[in-house]
Amino acid sequence: MLNITKRLAGTAVASASLLLAAACGGGAAAPADIDLGSGPAKSGVVKKDALKGVNLTFVSYGGVYQKGQQDAAIDPFAKESGAQVLQDGPTDYAKVKAQVDSANVTWDVVDTDSIWAAAQCGKLLQPLDYKIIDKSKVPEGLATECSVPAMQYGMVLAYNKNKFGANPPQGWADFFDTAKFPGKRAIPGNPGDSAPGPFEAALVADGVAPDKLYPLDVPRATKKLDTVRADLVFWKTGAESQQLLESGEVDMVMMWSGRAYAGIKNGGTFDVQWNQWMPIMDSLAVPKNAKNPKAAMAMINYYLGAQQQAKLTELTSYSPINTDAKPKLDELGTSFLTTRPEVADKRLTVDDKWWAENQPEMIEKWSAWLGG
Structure with missing residues (x-):
């Protein structure tokens, strides 16, 4: 991310997580057939044990922010889906490029700067599958071909x-x-x-x-x-x-x-x-040629849920991107929600x-x- 220093804490990810990622080889091949269930996708939901035997690696910027993502969405997703989700970071665009160029992609879902994500769509990042990802609760215009917002500020x-x-x-x-x-x-x-x-x-x-x-x-x-x-x-x-x-x-x-x-x-x-x-906003994206694209899309879909987004806001102060999310905040925290209509309506369009x-x-x- 270009503005990596905005985080409330340092960018280091727990060394134990990194060692685990190294030992397990994040991004291991998925089973040939993944059954995510029938019917239209619904954000915040994944079929119980649908991803047993799948290894995924989630990459972000560390500190309070990534810990919030882990507690609000990533760990609950792993528990519900049966996937083993490893943490890595900080996000490094040179590493994304090296993985894609070498055809050895070990990162599955990456938190990135939205401008970088827009520039890399179809290059280092692959289009998202909106049959798996439900973007109906994401504000109009924020979800793009290759990325969805991770949070707003x-x-x-x-x-x-x-x-x-x-x-x-x-x-x-x-x-x-x-x-x-x-x-x-x-x-x-x-x-x-x-x-x-x-x-x-x-x-x-x-x-x-x-x-x-x-x-x-x-x-x-x-x-x-x-x-x-x-x-x-x-x-x-x-x-x-x-x-x-x-x-x-x-x-x-x-x-x-x-x-x-x-x-x-x-x-x-x-x-x-x-x-x-x-x-x-930060964005979530999937590197081109990721080994588990279907599972990665399922993780993103779960992350976008109203409950997950509300908890992420409570843990980090960043505004949710699900329009149904209702975080429990004090008066000051509530006043900084950029999704409130009285705030959102005053924005400049970037x-x-x-x-x-x-x-x-x-x-x-x-x-x-x-x-x-």
């Missing part, structure tokens, strides 16, 4: 409520208005990485209609960014953005919603303006397909601006 505008609480910023135009809203503001600033966020915010602030953002006008965006450059602080990891919020070193932060939630929960005197937030086609060029342009 967003790029949001967090502001110091002690300073601006009486007159809070209403959107990205105010983020760029240093006369009306003086003070330092922080944005992601990783050379060698470019993703939705700064360019879209700059263009909206400069008057571009939200439905006319793409293709991104980079010269116009960087010109707008130049107007606040003297007031910008750049963060390179999610942890840095959270620390900036908690310390009060800056008065506004463009940051991932999960980090804003954690920082506010830790006592940061900030609030979030949801107007014009930008949706971000064109992942455009980003997938143009990301290498955007990385070059972003890196050049950062170094200018």
